[in-house]
Amino acid sequence: MKAIFMGLGYIGLPTAAVAAGAGITVLGVDVNPDVVATINRGKIHILEPALATLVKQVVEQGSLRASLEPETEDAFFIVVPTPFKQNHRADISYVESAIRMVLPFLQVGNLLVIESTSPVLTTEKMADRIFKERPELKDTLYIAYCPERVLPGNVLYELEHNNRVIGGLTSEAADKAAAFYAQFVKGRLHKTNARTAEMCKLTENSSRDVQIAFANELSMICKKAGVNVWDLINLANKHPRVQILQPGCGVGGHCIAVDPWFIVSDFPEQARIIKRARETNDYKADWCANQVLEACEHFVHETDREPLVA
Numbered sequence: 302m303k304a305i306f307m308g309l310g311y312i313g314l315p316t317a318a319v320a321a322g323a324g325i326t327v328l329g330v331d332v333n334p335d336v337v338a339t340i341n342r343g344k345i346h347i348l349e350p351a352l353a354t355l356v357k358q359v360v361e362q363g364s365l366r367a368s369l370e371p372e373t374e375d376a377f378f379i380v381v382p383t384p385f386k387q388n389h390r391a392d393i394s395y396v397e398s399a400i401r402m403v404l405p406f407l408q409v410g411n412l413l414v415i416e417s418t419s420p421v422l423t424t425e426k427m428a429d430r431i432f433k434e435r436p437e438l439k440d441t442l443y444i445a446y447c448p449e450r451v452l453p454g455n456v457l458y459e460l461e462h463n464n465r466v467i468g469g470l471t472s473e474a475a476d477k478a479a480a481f482y483a484q485f486v487k488g489r490l491h492k493t494n495a496r497t498a499e500m501c502k503l504t505e506n507s508s509r510d511v512q513i514a515f516a517n518e519l520s521m522i523c524k525k526a527g528v529n530v531w532d533l534i535n536l537a538n539k540h541p542r543v544q545i546l547q548p549g550c551g552v553g554g555h556c557i558a559v560d561p562w563f564i565v566s567d568f569p570e571q572a573r574i575i576k577r578a579r580e581t582n583d584y585k586a587d588w589c590a591n592q593v594l595e596a597c598e599h600f601v602h603e604t605d606r607e608p609l610v611a
């Protein structure tokens with residue numbers, strides 16, 4: 302089995318390296334020449350524990366190499382960025398560009414998996430584009446969507462042990478993709494259709510966002526009410542069916558502040574709680590900054606010092 306990973310960033314490089322470590326011959330493709338050169342020297346350009354050792358090992362043994370151009374292989378994985386645009390709509394131009402790059406190399410019987418976090422229907426749209434350009438491949442490719450849910454800092458462990466959701470455009474495609482991941486994933490491989498898998502990734506991070514927003518909103522209410530929010534949550538969580546999270550300065554990580562917008566922008570009428578949660582968590586960062594400023598001003602006033610902030 303030979304596989305291509307399009308995109309060698311925080312997700313693509315570790316996945317390519319783990320696959321290579323499991324005996325798959327991997328070609329990693331990236332549009333950034335520095336990334337390609339670094340990996341071909343057996344080095345890495347991102348921070349991730351234990352990844353440098355694994356990449357050095359698989360590059361030295363010849364199971365991972367990097368290139369600016371794809372080649373003909375058995376399986377193709379799209380792991381490029383999916384940020385949002387000014388209007389919060391998903392920017393899938395990197396996915397479109399990676400699909401365009403692999404298009405001339407696709408052959409009958411190939412597996413094509415999109416891993417990039419994507420709005421619902423993206424996999425179907427990409428399949429339509431492929432078959433428009435290469436109609437002879439219709440019904441001969443296995444196309445699936447398999448989102449990533451690893452935590453940066455623990456990526457190598459989670460790539461192997463997390464459960465995966467694999468959505469095929471057909472059940473045969475889901476089977477074929479699951480067989481690929483089974484070579485290095487010890488977690489469970491849950492098969493479904495592509496739409497459900499796309500929505501599943503967005504739902505996971507929207508669920509986290511909504512729950513964090515509830516804690517963040519409580520903290521702002523408690524400030525007004527003169528209630529200690531930490532004591533409050535601790536006491537409320539004594540209820541057997543209540544589990545409130547801890548408030549913070551918004552949300553952290555690469556995904557939670559981005560992915561819910563992919564639901565909101567596609568379903569604005571329905572996604573009311575998800576939208577409010579996103580706004581609440583963004584607002585909480587400003588609120589925290591203002592709390593710090595107010596505390597500074599209070600300090601200056603109390604101590605009769607020069608203002609700390611102009």
Ligand SMILES: NC(=O)c1ccc[n+]([C@@H]2O[C@H](COP(=O)([O-])OP(=O)(O)OC[C@H]3O[C@@H](n4cnc5c(N)ncnc54)[C@H](O)[C@@H]3O)[C@@H](O)[C@H]2O)c1
Binds near residue numbers: 312336382399417452
């Ligand atoms: N980083 C995370 O914690 C995380 C977790 C889960 C899911 N994801 C999702 O995984 C996807 C990839 O994220 P990432 O953090 O690895 O991004 P990243 O920015 O770290 O890396 C993406 C890489 O893709 C390359 N690239 C761009 N266009 C390309 C093309 N046409 N062909 C080949 N390479 C191309 C870039 O040069 C870059 O090196 C995104 O959809 C993201 O939402 C990320």
